[in-house]
Amino acid sequence: MPATKALAEAERLMTICNSCRYCEGLCAVFPAMEMRRAFSDGDLHYLANLCHDCGACYYDCQFSPPHEFDVNVPKTFAQVRAESYRAYAWPRAFAGMFARNGLAVGIVAALSVAVFVLGILTFNDPSALTRAADVSRTFYSLMPHAAMATLFGAAFLYALTALAMGVRAFWRDIGEPVETLGEPRALWQAALDAGQLRYLDGGGAGCMNSDERPAERRRIFHHLTFYGFALCFAATCVATLYHFVLGREAPYPWYDLPVLLGAAGGVGLLIGPVGLLAAKWQRDAAMRDRRGTGMDLAFLAMLFATSLSGMALLFFRGGAAMGFLLAFHLGVVFGLFVTMPYGKFVHGVFRFAALVRYAKERASISAGQGLDDA
Numbered sequence: 001m002p003a004t005k006a007l008a009e010a011e012r013l014m015t016i017c018n019s020c021r022y023c024e025g026l027c028a029v030f031p032a033m034e035m036r037r038a039f040s041d042g043d044l045h046y047l048a049n050l051c052h053d054c055g056a057c058y059y060d061c062q063f064s065p066p067h068e069f070d071v072n073v074p075k076t077f078a079q080v081r082a083e084s085y086r087a088y089a090w091p092r093a094f095a096g097m098f099a100r101n102g103l104a105v106g107i108v109a110a111l112s113v114a115v116f117v118l119g120i121l122t123f124n125d126p127s128a129l130t131r132a133a134d135v136s137r138t139f140y141s142l143m144p145h146a147a148m149a150t151l152f153g154a155a156f157l158y159a160l161t162a163l164a165m166g167v168r169a170f171w172r173d174i175g176e177p178v179e180t181l182g183e184p185r186a187l188w189q190a191a192l193d194a195g196q197l198r199y200l201d202g203g204g205a206g207c208m209n210s211d212e213r214p215a216e217r218r219r220i221f222h223h224l225t226f227y228g229f230a231l232c233f234a235a236t237c238v239a240t241l242y243h244f245v246l247g248r249e250a251p252y253p254w255y256d257l258p259v260l261l262g263a264a265g266g267v268g269l270l271i272g273p274v275g276l277l278a279a280k281w282q283r284d285a286a287m288r289d290r291r292g293t294g295m296d297l298a299f300l301a302m303l304f305a306t307s308l309s310g311m312a313l314l315f316f317r318g319g320a321a322m323g324f325l326l327a328f329h330l331g332v333v334f335g336l337f338v339t340m341p342y343g344k345f346v347h348g349v350f351r352f353a354a355l356v357r358y359a360k361e362r363a364s365i366s367a368g369q370g371l372d373d374a
């Protein structure tokens, strides 16, 4: 007996789809579904997280509304995915952050910015945020590097731990042995599939977001967002190496690697979230899970604010506003880190885990083994 209404609906749809199989060439979900005759809640969580929400199966389906079968896989899987985020949240006490996520993330972000602004005022002096340009002033004269590294290291470690515990619970629930996460071929295939967003292409024609005309826009904006985030993360890693290995302190000149990586990533994180927001706005309401809107908006807004404040800091770091811009940027990034395990960011982690499992299943089916032998 499925645990929720959304799971019961997903089970009903997968039973219909498994008889029909018209959509088997569209994405990974339908081949994975065909490997099963019955669907546990864990299977449905797995299939829902494997779905990239391209919308193709809604427009291709002869049983979608107004047909009485009322088959709407993208919307139902969006509801199941949202439930799975709550179900696997760690610690459990914070699962409630997924409900009214926009408000929760907004409060955490505002508090983080306030704490950093007030912290810099308290530990320096009130003029630190607006003092006239001073070439001898570095970021670390406003906040010591050790304090910055300790705070952000702790926030990042916490986010990693919470995400890892969530994946652990997901992995157990879908009944996959832990060894699969160490299989190089499955990991490599999943990395390729995730890196290309292979299953957001509606089987090759493109994503069907707002109508039945396929387009690549959503995939391009998602790429800009993902690779923008990856480049910003790379910039932070290089800057950390500069500091600890080469003994070079930020801020770095504009032609230096951390700045080039951060600026390229920042541009991606400015354009990508805006494009995704526009795509969300235009999305066919029939495929939307309205309850997830706040969570999507909050995450896109946090990414955009991170990039905008980082770029402003880059351009105005020699001016009087440097102190305030640094405090604001640090506050936003800290808020992003601590809310990562309780917002839309988790979709990337669970989707990657689902792709690893699918890569393994596909390889074992190609090798002529059943799922039980894999």
Ligand code: SF4
Pocket: 016, 017, 018, 020, 021, 022, 023, 024, 057, 058, 060, 061, 062, 063, 064, 071, 073
């Ligand atoms: S979504 Fe519709 S057309 Fe596609 S497999 Fe399911 S029932 Fe068949």
Ligand code: SF4
Pocket: 026, 027, 028, 029, 030, 050, 051, 052, 053, 054, 055, 056, 057, 058, 073, 074, 199, 202
């Ligand atoms: S990825 Fe696209 S085609 Fe596949 S189940 Fe999701 S919405 Fe349907």
